[in-house]
Amino acid sequence: MRSRPVRVLIVDDSASMRGIVRSLLSADPDIEVVGCAPEPMTARAMIKDLDPDVLTLDVEMPGMDGLSFLERIMRLRPMPVVMLSTLTARGTDVTIEALRLGAVDCIAKPQGGPTDMEREADALRRTVKVAGRSSRPRRPEISRPAHIDQPLRDDIAIAIGSSTGGVEALFSLLSSLPANCPPILVVQHMPAAFTAGFADRLDRLCPMRVCEAVEAMPVEPGTVYIAPGGRHMEMAGNNGRARIRLHDADPVSGHRPSVDTLFRSMRPMASKAVGVILTGMGSDGAQGLLAMRQNGARTLGQDEASCVVYGMPRAAFEIGAVQQQFSLNALPGAILKACQSIVREH
Known part of the structure; x- marks a missing residue:
């Protein structure tokens, strides 16, 4: 069992969304929000200074490549990352790529503001706490596909x-x-x-x-x-x-x-x-x-x-x-x- 709350750093370019996510997470005594960052450069410095257990990361942020930031995190300082995503077509595609790169999970970002986010509060808190307990194993290898010389039965x-x-x-x-x-x-x-x-x-x-x-x-x-x-x-x-x-x-x-x-x-x-x-x-x-x-x-x-x-x-x-x-x-x-x-x- 954890002896202290899960320490979370929130990264989102929207000040209002940072406030909403902070409020929802802080309502759980097992979660401590240690900081908020509006963009990756600030987040990178805060990760070094604050050593959070979990990062919540906005999928789409203007003027930056969120996937490149995530990939760098996974390569240089592997840690649990939870993606917060809109349900736009581009947001969906970027979210799938983020999960492929190693994000622990994704949570849909509601379109209706604080009321909708409140409905998802339990899922958000649960996901962050699971991420805080997760391991960050070495990235799996993708091997050259095997080949089956003889066709297998068609009823397997x-x-x-x-x-x-x-x-x-x-x-x-x-x-x-x-x-x-x-x-x-x-x-x-x-x-x-x-x-x-x-x-x-x-x-x-x-x-x-x-x-x-x-x-x-x-x-x-x-x-x-x-x-x-x-x-x-x-x-x-x-x-x-x-x-x-x-x-x-x-x-x-x-x-x-x-x-x-x-x-x-x-x-x-x-x-x-x-x-x-x-x-x-x-x-x-x-x-x-x-x-x-x-x-x-x-x-x-x-x-x-x-x-x-x-x-x-x-x-x-x-x-x-x-x-x-x-x-x-x-x-x-x-x-x-x-x-x-x-x-x-x-």
Whole structure:
């Protein structure tokens, strides 16, 4: 347990927004706002002087390159950074890139002023406190994609769940898998406005096709399906005739989309499935992964040393849902090995 409050430095070019964020964070006795900066040069000096635990960083600030500032932080003085973003198209794209570069999480900046921000106060405070407890592992390597010499069965599928720190992890993991991999279904906890942009960015950088999932879309090899924010995603059917199912049922494990919901939908074909749980806060996915394992699936977890937040993988490991844990850099090979073992057994 922490013996002192999480110390936060706020960086935002808007004086009014700096005041709002300071007020909301200061209302929590477990958070101490140590300073506010209007731009990166001031922030850089304040980071050296104040040594904050967490930085909140505005995504879009006139006259500066926020991504270059974030990249410099991650290279020279790695620390937890929480992005505050508007939901504009450009803001969304920049936010996804910020998460890829290593920001712990992003919080949507309300358009309506203090009243809207107050509604998001709990999420903002919770995210900052989680960031304060997070680790800052070395940036994951992106390896040259592997290649599968022999086509895998078309009824094998991979299901992946992630949350805090998951964007960076997924860029690394998916970029290291081959273009001819089995279909991959992904639930990443993020706002609805960001999932389409996230899928588009992955599609440009990964060997396989990546898309935001659409109702009734066929599940095909060489394709990654990203669950749309605000909707549960399941795989319906098997034996090479599976399709995506989306629905708006109540949140599960506090989330929609829920990793548990995706994993549980894999049970009918679990003996031909691989379940993977990555970095994230909380326990979403633990029970679903256990159900997959109990029905014959191969189940893998990210290890503590390579996680930003070892919450979801820990919860799954502690209840016996994870067969083996691997570093993020070792997971692509472990996933392919699990798929090949399915081929041998079937």
